Amino acid sequence: MTADALAGLFALNVLYAAAGLAALWLLRGPSTWRDAVRLGGLAYLVGVAVVGASWTLLLVAGVPFSGWLVVATPLAVVCVAVLGGVRIGRRRPRAGSIPGNVGLLVAAAGAGATVVFLEALFRSARLHGLYAWDAWSFWVPKGMAIYFFGELDEEFFTQLPGASYPPLLPALEAASFHAMGGPDVVTLHVQFWFFGAGFLWALAGLLAERVPPLVLWPIVLLLVVAPRVGRRMVIPEADLLLGYFVTLAALLLAYWMLERRGGDLVLATILLGAAVLTKREGMLLATALLVSAALATGRTWRRSWPALALAAAIVAVIGAPWRVWYLVRDVPSEAPPGGLFGDLDRAWPSLRLALEALLDASWWGVAVSVALGSLVVGVLAKRV
Numbered sequence: 001m002t003a004d005a006l007a008g009l010f011a012l013n014v015l016y017a018a019a020g021l022a023a024l025w026l027l028r029g030p031s032t033w034r035d036a037v038r039l040g041g042l043a044y045l046v047g048v049a050v051v052g053a054s055w056t057l058l059l060v061a062g063v064p065f066s067g068w069l070v071v072a073t074p075l076a077v078v079c080v081a082v083l084g085g086v087r088i089g090r091r092r093p094r095a096g097s098i099p100g101n102v103g104l105l106v107a108a109a110g111a112g113a114t115v116v117f118l119e120a121l122f123r124s125a126r127l128h129g130l131y132a133w134d135a136w137s138f139w140v141p142k143g144m145a146i147y148f149f150g151e152l153d154e155e156f157f158t159q160l161p162g163a164s165y166p167p168l169l170p171a172l173e174a175a176s177f178h179a180m181g182g183p184d185v186v187t188l189h190v191q192f193w194f195f196g197a198g199f200l201w202a203l204a205g206l207l208a209e210r211v212p213p214l215v216l217w218p219i220v221l222l223l224v225v226a227p228r229v230g231r232r233m234v235i236p237e238a239d240l241l242l243g244y245f246v247t248l249a250a251l252l253l254a255y256w257m258l259e260r261r262g263g264d265l266v267l268a269t270i271l272l273g274a275a276v277l278t279k280r281e282g283m284l285l286a287t288a289l290l291v292s293a294a295l296a297t298g299r300t301w302r303r304s305w306p307a308l309a310l311a312a313a314i315v316a317v318i319g320a321p322w323r324v325w326y327l328v329r330d331v332p333s334e335a336p337p338g339g340l341f342g343d344l345d346r347a348w349p350s351l352r353l354a355l356e357a358l359l360d361a362s363w364w365g366v367a368v369s370v371a372l373g374s375l376v377v378g379v380l381a382k383r384v
Helices: 002-027 033-038 040-060 067-087 102-125 133-149 154-159 168-180 188-207 213-225 239-259 262-276 281-296 298-328 344-358 367-383
Strands: none
Touching (some): 040 188, 040 262, 262 281
16 A cells, blocks of 8 residues: 555656646746756746645635546646747757766765755655644644545534635645545655655755855755754645745745846745645735835836736735635634734734744754854845
């Protein structure tokens, strides 16, 4: 059963990657196969985002969730993206060349060390029990309900903890169960290993455009060994998946502000759209990113703000159907009971808790300290 389940999961993730590669070719058009491989992780998570968001919206609309839908949705994304790319004149990537220098050796060493860590984590994932409270209390049961019932069962979904959480993650879990041939909650952890490995690949591939390997790979390795990441990467919860989407969207927004490639903004919008359907915090994080981008582009607001406003509108439209679904069914809202300004006395304790969590070495190791130090050095260097 485990071998068949692993083979099914691998096939499902190939479909995610194919959908993402087609979307990446349409929106970014990598010029060489080297660039396509470098951005393979980004393509994979874009595929997860667009396919997962599509499944979620179809579920909310009442479309039955079946094995046929699991296969047909990513294939439809591939067809639409390829036809769009052909229509706008995208060309196949050319061969390109691989520079033989010290940077290549550093990148190979860093990638090799990351692969060693991921291989050890894979062996843990394929035999990992369902221990995390959020996972067994509502995330995985919701995925099993979609798998067995083929829909968002109103009574079941509204009675579980976290009833107002969007169902993108349960939809991805239900798709995994279809791929595995049954609700194998042990092998399910491997699917989250795929998400984590794809994120590390995407992060390294995107940063490699501007960060030299000697700086890039120690940062990636610091992130990998951070307790909060390494210990939780294979747990069937939405926290890290939300972080993957938002982090990559932030990088793409930064590149869009620097280079004005429209495809980067569209990819960021896709990832933020998936974020708002992953956890209810996704809307707040998406708003923070887009508002920050608007403030950062204040000098060129005539050109930048209309594009950002359109991106914000698309993200809001993506998130709206789920909000309508749970409000119509009288599911308790996640908003504070006192309204927007009814709990101001919690502002300082909340800020203090957030800072304590950010600076907690038992969660992040030295990764946050290094990041903050690098930010300060970068600001000072810019002024010098």
